[in-house]
Amino acid sequence: MSNEQLQNCIEECLKCMVICNQCYKACLSEGHAGHMSRCIQLDRDCADICQLAASMMARGSEYAKQICELCASICEECGNECKKHDMEHCQKCAEACFKCAEICRQLSA
Template sequence: MNIDALITTLYSCRKACLFCADACLDEEDIADMSTCIRLDHHCAILCATTADLLVQSYGNIDELLKLCIEACKACADVCSQHKHDHCQKCAASCRECITACENYLSRSA
């Protein structure tokens, strides 16, 4: 995976997570959505930070990519448990981001 494709995927995941978090606030049982909202925000922050640093040609980014993978996995796991379309789309975007990050990490292994 090239760096431009990874950056695009990271920003796309950020967008999906922020959309999901906002949409979760409109669901009937917001208390049931609190973990989803929290993980959406964590994932969005890590994806954006990782992408921003890649854009700036920051040095060794491998550890941040690993953190991003962890956040995406946690977010995908929780979102996939909810039937809402926004949660399902967020989970799918997180899984795409996991794959992109893992592919990028494997290029330097």
């Protein structure tokens, strides 16, 4: 993996983390959090694994590839859940999650 690929993956993970946190916050403030509970839970899980993946890649951890594989799976699951909802923040989140999943899969291959 090149330095450029690594940096790109770190940046996408951090972008995804921010967008998942924004989606999580927006879902909570909409007044029907019970209906959005799966989305909220996956937003939080995705944000956390993206942060961990970025951190492990940045410090050159020997486990970065395995974490990126897990990150890709969680991002994909979160993206699939978010795309079910019509809210703009959920659609943006789904897009960010799918992009992050794709890049993490490429890096971990």
